[in-house]
Amino acid sequence: MRIAVTGSIATDHLMVFPGRFADQLITEQLDKVSLSFLVDHLEVRRGGVAANISFGLGRLGLRPVLVGAAGVDFAEYEAWLRAGGVDTGSVRVSETLHTARFVCTTDADQNQIATFYAGAMAEAREIELAPVVRRVGGLDLVVVAPNDPAAMLRHTDECRATGLPFAADPSQQLARLGAEETRRLVDGARFLFTNEYEAALLQERTGWTAAEVLARVGTWVTTLGENGVVITEEGGAELRVPAVPTADIKDPTGVGDAFRAGFLAGIVWQQPYERAAQLGCALATLVLESVGTQEYKPAWSDLLARIEDAYGAQAAREIAPHLPQLSPLPDPSTAGGAS
Template sequence: MRIAVTGSIATDHLMVYPGRFTEQLIPDRLDKVSLSFLADTLEVRRGGVAANIAFGMGRLGLRPVLVGAAGADFGEYGQWLAANGVDTGSVRISETLHTARFVCTTDADQNQIATFYAGAMAEAREIELGPVVRRVGGLDLVVVAPDDPEAMLRHTDECRATGLSFAADPSQQLARLGAEETRRLVDGARFLFTNEYEAALLQERTGWTAAEVLARVGTWVTTLGENGVVIAEEGGAELRVPAVPTGGVKDPTGVGDAFRAGFLAGVVWQQPYERAAQLGCALATLVLESVGTQEYEPAWTDLSARIEDAYGAQAARSIAPHLPEVPTTAGGAS
């Protein structure tokens, strides 16, 4: 089973200011703000929803096809992804724009000042899925993850027109989509991924009840944070899968992306949805205990042990044979 993951590719530039932003703000001068903060640290991390999902699948031994737009500065990042099992041959490289960038400064009170630069992501709307399908010899599923909204709509429409199975993952883009656009992204999806808040927002945007959403999609997967995952299908009972206990939270960024990677790997391995969700939850916990969305180092014996502790020996025995015997190494790219 071959899966393409469409969506954002980005780098995060994260800085820490040791003081407090509020100490530099003059209440009666807020109409003319001109401030500069001297940061103590800078961390540059690889990110972007599609890249994170593809990375996780690649680490699990699959060969996902990453479909998105990046800039000429993508070279080193692309090498990193390729070294970790991702097919980057369908990434569009912009001739004029940089890869999307998230620049954020956090102060001592955890207040943040951030800017997101879409950059090359705006060119994702120029990507056609047909050439991707021909290049890789066919696709079984296309994940439409957060991206340039026009790109998301184009990919979804093309999937419907050509009969390609797709997964809808509108995520944070729901906030800027209208009713008709949201319906176009969801209607006919084999899988719909949301978190709990997005599930409510999606119903508000579409005007559909939960039952009406389920009538239009195959399987609705909703992540509930520390409360695990709920999987629903029309006419069936909800399936609830608890989260895998964590040894300590370091950074929640990218946890949902890791869950999707694990769940989709389970689907590829023809595991029942309960097992797929259990794998997703286990991989999500590894990210939760790491700093950065692609910095975790899966130890497959540890992953199996976590699954056994959380879900029992039978779950671990079902998943373990599919895990790589030796984890894919990151190589020299960093």
């Protein structure tokens, strides 16, 4: 099963505010917010939703096709992704613009305030999927992750027109999309990914009830943070999978992307949804314990131990044969990096 992941490729600027955002907000002045937060730490890392998902799939031994637009500064990042098993042959590299920038501040409660500069990502709307399909010899699933909105709509429409199965992952771009655009992104998806807040926002944007959304998608996967994930199909049947616990939280950025990578790997390996979600939750915890979205590096044996502790020995036994020879994950510090 070959997966193409369309979406953003970006550089992340991650900052930490030692206080609580909520303490700085005055209820009577919310219509005139003007705040500046003095942060203690800054980390500059590789990121972007599509790149993060692709990186996770690559680490799990798959060879995902990354489809997106990057800037004139992409060479080092591309080398990193290729070394991690990602096919970057369908990335459009701008001749004039820099790679997108994600600037995020996280407070002591793990709340985040972020902004995103599109940069070269705006050129993603020029990418057609048909040449990608021809180049790699066919695709079994296209993930439509947050991207230039016009690109997301183009990729979704092309998937529907050609019968390519696709996963809808509108995520943070829901804030930019109108009702009709949101409906176009969701309708006919094999998988729909949201977090809990996005699930409510999606229904508000589309005007559809949860049941109406489920009538239009195959499977709705909703991440619930520390409460794990719920997987729902038409008819109301729910599967709930708890998160893999940790007491070593470093940074929540990219946790959802890691979950998607693990879950999709499980689907490629023809695992039941429960096992796919368990792998996704375990990979998400590794990211939660790291600063940066692609910096996690424990051995596979540690990943399996976490799965066994959280879900039992049977879950670990069923997932283990699919991991790439139980070899250690490569250490990102040996492959160069953003600074």
